[in-house]
Every structure is written in structure tokens, then in C-alpha cells.
Amino acid sequence: MAHQWQGVIREYIDRLPFAESDPIVTLGEGGTPLVHATALDARTGGEVYVKVEGMNPTGSFKDRGMTTAISHVLRSDAKIVACASTGNTSASAAAYAVAAGLKCAVILPAGKIAAGKLAQAIVHGANLVAVDGNFDDCLRIVRELTERFPVALVNSVNPYRLQGQKTAAFEVVDALGDAPDIHVLPVGNAGNISAYWMGYSEYAGHTTLASVDDSALHIEPVATKVPQMWGVQAWGAAPLVLGHPVEKPETVATAIRIGNPASWKYAEDARDQSHGWIDRVTDEQILEAQAILAAEVGVFIEPGSAASIAGLIKAAEEGKVPAGAKIVCTVTGNGLKDTATALAGRNLEINPIEPTLQATVEALAL
Numbered sequence: 001m002a003h004q005w006q007g008v009i010r011e012y013i014d015r016l017p018f019a020e021s022d023p024i025v026t027l028g029e030g031g032t033p034l035v036h037a038t039a040l041d042a043r044t045g046g047e048v049y050v051k052v053e054g055m056n057p058t059g060s061f062k063d064r065g066m067t068t069a070i071s072h073v074l075r076s077d078a079k080i081v082a083c084a085s086t087g088n089t090s091a092s093a094a095a096y097a098v099a100a101g102l103k104c105a106v107i108l109p110a111g112k113i114a115a116g117k118l119a120q121a122i123v124h125g126a127n128l129v130a131v132d133g134n135f136d137d138c139l140r141i142v143r144e145l146t147e148r149f150p151v152a153l154v155n156s157v158n159p160y161r162l163q164g165q166k167t168a169a170f171e172v173v174d175a176l177g178d179a180p181d182i183h184v185l186p187v188g189n190a191g192n193i194s195a196y197w198m199g200y201s202e203y204a205g206h207t208t209l210a211s212v213d214d215s216a217l218h219i220e221p222v223a224t225k226v227p228q229m230w231g232v233q234a235w236g237a238a239p240l241v242l243g244h245p246v247e248k249p250e251t252v253a254t255a256i257r258i259g260n261p262a263s264w265k266y267a268e269d270a271r272d273q274s275h276g277w278i279d280r281v282t283d284e285q286i287l288e289a290q291a292i293l294a295a296e297v298g299v300f301i302e303p304g305s306a307a308s309i310a311g312l313i314k315a316a317e318e319g320k321v322p323a324g325a326k327i328v329c330t331v332t333g334n335g336l337k338d339t340a341t342a343l344a345g346r347n348l349e350i351n352p353i354e355p356t357l358q359a360t361v362e363a364l365a366l
């Protein structure tokens with residue numbers, strides 16, 4: 001019988017606040033590859049898998065939360081959705097708004113959005129506003145906007161976002177047969193680490209601070225355990241590591257360039273309840289991790305995603321990775337969104353040669 005992945009709401013509807021009769025907006029998100037990264041086994045001494053979220057319809061994990069947030073909007077009277085964004089939220093909101101027949105407004109920090117992400121918001125017809133400020137300023141404005149106008153907020157402060165995003169943890173358990181020992185994530189606004197913790201906890205039969213109902217308590221547990229949650233921030237945007245907001249967050253990893261995370265409490269809860277930690281890595285470590293994943297594993301990710309890999313490598317160097325531990329790193333977004341950063345500092349001068357086999361063989365030094 002023909003079968004196609006149905007998108008995260010239909011695949012996990014018994015664990016989400018939706019009924020079969022509800023309108024559902026999906027672009028087929030979720031069902032992303034879990035790739036065994038043997039090169040990282042060798043570097044860390046663990047058994048390392050990467051959850052390749054760049055394979056989602058708009059190229060980041062944001063689609064998991066957008067199918068739920070935008071489907072929920074269709075149960076209300078709102079005709080416009082709005083978000084603040086470091087890039088991927090706006091790309092996803094714009095695409096799902098198209099699928100839903102809604103208008104989309106996005107508030108962006110001027111000059112800090114990767115070209116690929118900006119292109120997505122533009123081609124999907126979003127109404128863009130660039131603010132001379134950072135992401136935290138944009139989120140404040142969009143919150144005020146949605147309080148005063150009939151506009152639905154689709155940032156991760158909307159609880160439906162985390163509901164959709166928790167399905168990634170379900171998929172990991174479904175693929176491995178149980179929860180891993182450790183799960184590593186980049187942390188920006190801290191919604192995703194909170195969502196994974198909720199997903200793992202609910203699959204093991206208990207709820208978390210972020211849970212919206214107690215349905216998990218009434219469904220047979222799928223997992224026998226939960227992983228330690230390891231969160232990784234960028235050095236210049238590490239409020240959860242420092243314990244206070246960062247006024248002027250700076251990092252090459254624009255997706256996690258956030259100084260005052262909205263899901264701060266949930267993230268601390270995930271860290272503490274799971275006996276995990278949140279650390280920070282430098283831009284240099286992030287770019288090196290991005291290059292390692294591309295050249296040694298075959299997966300091209302954006303800098304924000306590479307924070308998880310950089311954090312794992314750093315932990316291994318500090319002797320914090322237990323031998324043989326089963327580890328999943330979420331790599332959150334597709335490298336094609338920001339080729340300028342990936343190519344910075346590389347030699348791009350490829351001189352043309354004669355169109356002959358001989359010249360080609362010489363050029364390849366075969």
C-alpha cells in the first residue's frame with residue numbers, strides 16, 4: 001500500500017493537542033534522518049548520531065513547531081501571523097502561512113539575517129520589517145503588536161510551537177528503540193531544548209514544566225529512560241551560562257544570537273532535571289565543527305547548528321563524554337541557507353582550463 005510520511009501532527013496526533021477533525025496545515029515536516037556519524041565516534045569515544053533537521057521543508061526544525069502553531073491559528077479568527085526572527089522562524093512562518101492562506105509579518109534584526117533565509121521569507125511573500133536592533137528587540141515589538149492587533153504570534157513563546165517541536169524527541173526514540181544517554185542541542189531562544197526535554201519526558205511517561213496537558217500520563221510509555229540534556233550557546237550570546245541576559249549578543253551563528261531567551265526557565269529545568277549542563281563555545285569552534293561535519297560526515301549544516309557538534313567535541317576534549325555513550329546531536333538547520341559564512345576564508349578562484357581530458361587529468365593531479 002502506498003505510504004507517505006504524514007507530517008508531525010498526523011504521525012503523533014495522540015500526543016498533541018489536536019483532534020482528527022481539526023484543520024491541519026502541513027508541508028510534510030518531520031521524519032528527518034538520524035545519521036550515525038562514525039567520524040564523531042572516533043573523535044569523542046561515544047556512539048554519535050546527528051538528527052538532520054535541515055531536511056525539513058524549509059530547511060530547519062522550525063517547521064515542526066510551525067505546523068502546530070499555524071494549524072492552531074486556523075481554529076481562531078486571526079488572518080495574519082507575525083514573528084520576530086533570526087531567519088529560520090520567518091522562513092518557516094512565511095511558507096506555512098502560504099499553505100494556510102494567511103498573511104505573514106516578520107520583524108527582523110537589520111543586517112543580521114543569512115541571505116538564504118531572507119530569500120525564503122521574500123519568495124513566500126512575507127511582509128518584512130527590518131529593525132535597527134537585535135532579536136530581543138524584535139521579539140518585544142512583536143509581542144506588543146500581537147497584544148493590540150488581531151495578529152497571531154508564532155514565536156516559540158506560543159506553546160503550540162514547542163508541542164510540534166517535541167516530536168523530534170519521539171522520532172529519536174522511535175529510531176533507536178529507546179532514549180539515548182545524552183542529547184546535545186544548540187541553544188538560542190531555548191525553545192528547542194525545552195521541547196526535546198518535554199518530548200523525551202512524555203515518551204517516558206511523565207510531564208514537564210512546558211507540557212500543556214497530562215495526556216502523557218495516560219498513554220503507555222515508549223521509552224524506559226530520558227537522556228541528559230546538554231545545551232550549547234555561542235560564546236558572545238551565552239546568557240544561560242552566565243546566569244544573566246546579554247545586552248549585545250554577538251556571534252557568527254546568527255540563529256542563536258539571542259541575549260535574553262524566552263524559554264529561560266524551561267531550559268534550566270531541562271538542564272537540572274536531566275542532570276545535564278549548558279556550556280558555550282567560541283565562533284572559531286563553531287566554524288571548525290561545521291567544517292568537520294561537512295568534510296568527515298557528509299552533512300552540511302549552518303553555523304547555529306554546529307554549536308551542538310562544537311559543544312560535544314569540547315566536552316570530549318575535557319573528558320566529559322562517557323566511553324560508548326549513545327549520543328544524539330540535533331543539527332538544526334541546512335548549510336545552504338548561509339553559504340557566505342561557510343565559504344569565508346576559502347580560496348574560490350578556480351581558473352578555467354582547456355576543455356580536454358589531458359588538461360583535466362593534469363588539473364586533478366591524477
Ligand SMILES: *Cc1c(COP(=O)(O)O)cnc(C)c1O
Nearest residue numbers: 088188189190191192304332333
Ligand atoms: C532557531 C534556531 C536555533 C535555536 O533554537 P532555540 O529554540 O531558539 O534555542 C538553532 N539553530 C537554528 C538553525 C535555528 O533556526
